Amino acid sequence: MQVSVETTSSLERQMTITVPAARIEDDVNSRLKQTARSARIDGFRPGKVPFKVIKRRYGKGAREEVLGEVIQHTFYEALTQEKLKPAGGPSIEAKNDNEGEDFQYVATFEVYPEIELADFSGVEVVKEASEVSEEDIAKMVEVLQKQHAEWNVVEKAAEDGDRVNLDFEGFKDGEAFEGGKSEGHDLVLGSSTMIPGFEDGIVGLKAGDEKELTLSFPEEYHAEHLAGQEVVFKIKINSVSSPELPELNAELFAKFGVNAETLDDFKAEIGKNMEREVKQALKGKLKTKVLNELVKVNTIDVPKSLVDGEVDRLREQAVQQFGGGADMDPKALPAELFTEQAKQRVSIGLLVAEIIASKELKADPERVQETIAEMAQTYEQPQEVIDYYNSNKEQLSQIEALVLEDQVVDSLLAEAKVSEVVVGYEEAIKPAAPEAEENVEEEKGE
Known part of the structure; x- marks a missing residue:
C-alpha cells in the first residue's frame, strides 16, 4: 500500500x-x-x-x-x-x-488543529458575588403568593397590579397593522408585557372607558416593519379585576412542594432554594465568561465538519425548545442562524481538551461526589439520585466531564487577573448576554 x-x-x-x-x-x-x-x-x-x-x-x-x-x-x-x-x-x-x-x-x-495555548495571565475577569437577603426572600414569597391570587371584578379605576380585560387595535399611518389587534385580552398592569407606555396609559381607566394611545415601538423590536415606528392604539376596557391574595399557610406552602407549617419555615426553605439558584447562576456566568475569554486569546481554525455537527445539535435543541415536535425537520432551520454559536462551542471544546491534555487533568473524585450531592438536593429522595449516578457509568461520566471542565476554569482563573463585584439577587440570576451580542455592542462602541 x-x-x-x-x-x-x-x-x-x-x-x-x-x-x-x-x-x-x-x-x-x-x-x-x-x-x-x-x-x-x-x-x-x-x-x-x-x-x-x-x-x-x-x-x-x-x-x-x-x-x-x-x-x-x-x-x-x-x-x-x-x-x-x-x-x-x-x-x-x-x-x-x-x-x-x-x-x-x-x-x-x-484534521484537528495544532494548538499552542496563549498566555492567560493578562486576561481580566470580573467575578460576580451575591448574597440572598431577607428582602429578596420576602419579594419571592410575595411573587409566589401572587401566583395563586384570585381575581375579583371591581367597579373602580385600574391601578398598577390590577388585571384589565380589554380590546385593542393598532394603527400605523392610519392603517391597521398585522398582529396589532386583540379582543378580550387579559393584561396585568405593571407586568411590562406590552410596549413602553401601553400599560401606563391604561392606569386610571374604568370598565367601559375608551382611549387612544400614541406610542412608539422600541428601536430593537423584533418585527422590523414596526421597530422605532409611531403607532396609535385604540383601546376599550371591558373589566377591571383586583387580586385577592391567599393566606400564607401550610396549604399554600404545599402547593410549592414545601412541607412547612409556619411562614418562617417556608421562608427558610425558599431562602435555601434561592441561595442554590444564585450559586449555580454565578458559577455558570463565570464559567461562560472565562471560556469566552479563552477563545478570544486563542485564535484557532475549527474543522467545518465539527461545526456542521454542532449546528445540527443546535437545530435539534431549538426545535425541542420551541415545541416543533416530530412534525418539524430541524434541518429546515437555516444553518446560518447557529453557525457563530456552533463555532464558539467547537472552539471552546478544542481548547478545553488541549488544556486537559497539556496539564494532565483528571476529574477530582471528591468534586464529582459533591456535584452529584448538590444536584440530588433538588429531589425528594436525594440518596436515590446519588445511588443512581454512582451505579450508572454513562451518567457518572457526564458528571466527571462537567467537573473536569470546572477544573479547567479554575486553572484559568488561577492565571488570570480576577476582580470581584457584589451584585443583587435579580442581577445575579439574570442570564449573561450571548457572546455574539457582546461583540456587536463592542464593535458599535468603537
Whole structure:
C-alpha cells in the first residue's frame, strides 16, 4: 500500500492511497469461492458451478463489496501510518478501480488543529458575588403568593397590579397593522408585557372607558416593519379585576412542594432554594465568561465538519425548545442562524481538551461526589439520585466531564487577573448576554 498526503488548506488533507491489484483480486476470488459453495444456478449441482460462471454472475457485486472493505481498512491504516487525526469522516473518490490494475482512491478530510495555548495571565475577569437577603426572600414569597391570587371584578379605576380585560387595535399611518389587534385580552398592569407606555396609559381607566394611545415601538423590536415606528392604539376596557391574595399557610406552602407549617419555615426553605439558584447562576456566568475569554486569546481554525455537527445539535435543541415536535425537520432551520454559536462551542471544546491534555487533568473524585450531592438536593429522595449516578457509568461520566471542565476554569482563573463585584439577587440570576451580542455592542462602541 502506497500513501501520499497533500495539504490543501490549514486543516484539509487529501490522502491518495494505492492498493496493489493482487490484494484486491485475492480478496475478490476468496469471496467468490465462498459464494460458489452455496450458489444455486440452474443446470449445475450446488457446489459444482464452474468458477468462471460464478465470477460472471457475482464478480461485480463481490468486487464492490471488497473495495468498500478495502477503503475502510486501508484508510485507517494510512491514518496510523501518517499519524493523522481526522475530524469527521472522509469524502472518498475512486481514481482507478479497473480490474487487474492497482486500486487507487483519494480521501479528503479535515484534521484537528495544532494548538499552542496563549498566555492567560493578562486576561481580566470580573467575578460576580451575591448574597440572598431577607428582602429578596420576602419579594419571592410575595411573587409566589401572587401566583395563586384570585381575581375579583371591581367597579373602580385600574391601578398598577390590577388585571384589565380589554380590546385593542393598532394603527400605523392610519392603517391597521398585522398582529396589532386583540379582543378580550387579559393584561396585568405593571407586568411590562406590552410596549413602553401601553400599560401606563391604561392606569386610571374604568370598565367601559375608551382611549387612544400614541406610542412608539422600541428601536430593537423584533418585527422590523414596526421597530422605532409611531403607532396609535385604540383601546376599550371591558373589566377591571383586583387580586385577592391567599393566606400564607401550610396549604399554600404545599402547593410549592414545601412541607412547612409556619411562614418562617417556608421562608427558610425558599431562602435555601434561592441561595442554590444564585450559586449555580454565578458559577455558570463565570464559567461562560472565562471560556469566552479563552477563545478570544486563542485564535484557532475549527474543522467545518465539527461545526456542521454542532449546528445540527443546535437545530435539534431549538426545535425541542420551541415545541416543533416530530412534525418539524430541524434541518429546515437555516444553518446560518447557529453557525457563530456552533463555532464558539467547537472552539471552546478544542481548547478545553488541549488544556486537559497539556496539564494532565483528571476529574477530582471528591468534586464529582459533591456535584452529584448538590444536584440530588433538588429531589425528594436525594440518596436515590446519588445511588443512581454512582451505579450508572454513562451518567457518572457526564458528571466527571462537567467537573473536569470546572477544573479547567479554575486553572484559568488561577492565571488570570480576577476582580470581584457584589451584585443583587435579580442581577445575579439574570442570564449573561450571548457572546455574539457582546461583540456587536463592542464593535458599535468603537
